[in-house]
Amino acid sequence: MTPKHFGPTKLDAALVPEIARQWGTPVYLHDQAFIERSCEQLLGMPNAYGLHVRYAMKANSDRTVLRVVTAKGLDLDCSSLEEAARAFAAGVPYSRMMLTTQQVPLDEERLELEEMIRSGLKYNVCSMTQFRLISGFAKENRVDLSIRVHPGAAGGGESQTRDTGSEYSCFGVHLKDVPTATAMAAELGVRFTQVHVHIGSGGDPDKWRENIDRELGFVAEYFPDADTVSFGGGLKVARMPGEKWADITALGEYAAQRIKAFKEATGRELKMEIEPGTFVVANSGHIITRIIDKKLTNEMNFLIVDGGMELLSRPLLYGSEHPVAIVRQDGALLSSEFDAVATGASKPFGIVGRCCESGDSVRLDGDGNIVPVQIVEPEIGDYMVIGGTGAYSESMSPENYNSHRKAPAVMKRLNSELVLIRKKQTRQQVIQNELEVEL
Numbered sequence: 001m002t003p004k005h006f007g008p009t010k011l012d013a014a015l016v017p018e019i020a021r022q023w024g025t026p027v028y029l030h031d032q033a034f035i036e037r038s039c040e041q042l043l044g045m046p047n048a049y050g051l052h053v054r055y056a057m058k059a060n061s062d063r064t065v066l067r068v069v070t071a072k073g074l075d076l077d078c079s080s081l082e083e084a085a086r087a088f089a090a091g092v093p094y095s096r097m098m099l100t101t102q103q104v105p106l107d108e109e110r111l112e113l114e115e116m117i118r119s120g121l122k123y124n125v126c127s128m129t130q131f132r133l134i135s136g137f138a139k140e141n142r143v144d145l146s147i148r149v150h151p152g153a154a155g156g157g158e159s160q161t162r163d164t165g166s167e168y169s170c171f172g173v174h175l176k177d178v179p180t181a182t183a184m185a186a187e188l189g190v191r192f193t194q195v196h197v198h199i200g201s202g203g204d205p206d207k208w209r210e211n212i213d214r215e216l217g218f219v220a221e222y223f224p225d226a227d228t229v230s231f232g233g234g235l236k237v238a239r240m241p242g243e244k245w246a247d248i249t250a251l252g253e254y255a256a257q258r259i260k261a262f263k264e265a266t267g268r269e270l271k272m273e274i275e276p277g278t279f280v281v282a283n284s285g286h287i288i289t290r291i292i293d294k295k296l297t298n299e300m301n302f303l304i305v306d307g308g309m310e311l312l313s314r315p316l317l318y319g320s321e322h323p324v325a326i327v328r329q330d331g332a333l334l335s336s337e338f339d340a341v342a343t344g345a346s347k348p349f350g351i352v353g354r355c356c357e358s359g360d361s362v363r364l365d366g367d368g369n370i371v372p373v374q375i376v377e378p379e380i381g382d383y384m385v386i387g388g389t390g391a392y393s394e395s396m397s398p399e400n401y402n403s404h405r406k407a408p409a410v411m412k413r414l415n416s417e418l419v420l421i422r423k424k425q426t427r428q429q430v431i432q433n434e435l436e437v438e439l
């Protein structure tokens, strides 16, 4: 089975002015049907002795998104106590969460963590310090642990900043410490029943495949109690035409074959776990902005739009590319990069946001220079829509920079009805925690 969607969900251009009229611009747009289909595809991934899919909620932590995803049967991967508490507040029980965090919970946070673990949260130990601190509790309460192993192999991320296997990455218990950790665990009678490796985000799918073999090697060598092997997230999607996406069916088939071979060699049946974020939501999302100004210079023609890095920092942070569509005020699609639509002659425009930051653009090269985008020239008042923005946009943006307010979010439901899922931040909310002090 080939994934049916490997690019951004199709933009219904006629909806754009309607959404802008109701909720203003900029605004985030999500497509429930797309998210549900992604979940179904992931749950249908081939496997040997069972598959458990967790949604990496850091990709988009909005409660409606969490509810859609968990209703489809995915559990959650949380990166902080705050994320776990947020998911709980959205109605997800702790028994459906795993915590993989850089935090070292002490004092009140420690008590909170213990309560979460007692309620069924799976704790994925990510450092020797974390293990030392939790081992006594795990022993007393007979809690089985998961362990994140640093794989000691680079190249799993789409960029250096998303690689979690190189010597520059600090995530997980390093291989050199694994024998110490397992010896301590054996002495205490604490079990690591799950081994977890996340090699990075959006890297070459072949690297994901290589990790399967490497990780099964760790399980065989160091973890006799493990009944589950988590291959992490990182499944690549294609936001732009020509990008190579992860064929999850082929990856599942490969994993199943290697897990069966592991059983033949060891007699042990392992359940497979994955925790994608990007794959679930990235291509379900659009950001709708309005063109508010034009500046035609001798060197470059600029379009200024009313939303940029404060809604989507991936271009500035990673040099990531997102497809751009131009929609007229009457809802006609003028051009779309992903669908290769151009209703007339296209021209290069540098597209910039409203922030006082030279890198506030939807398209930048590796040196931070603005790269012009080929589009059909719009008028001021028309819309510029950015695709592939469902993941790591509203959950990972420098919101409130220049005191811009966090944009609202709308979801297109299964019956095509549009519903507001998050209100626009108010000016009062931006400043509400600032205190009046005597000067």
Ligand SMILES: Cc1ncc(COP(=O)(O)O)c(C=O)c1O
Binding pocket: 056, 059, 077, 100, 198, 200, 201, 202, 232, 233, 234, 235, 275, 276, 277, 278, 279, 391
């Ligand atoms: C431990 C872990 N798991 C899963 C993910 C999700 O990655 P992606 O969104 O690329 O699938 C991440 C991303 O940073 C991660 O750090």
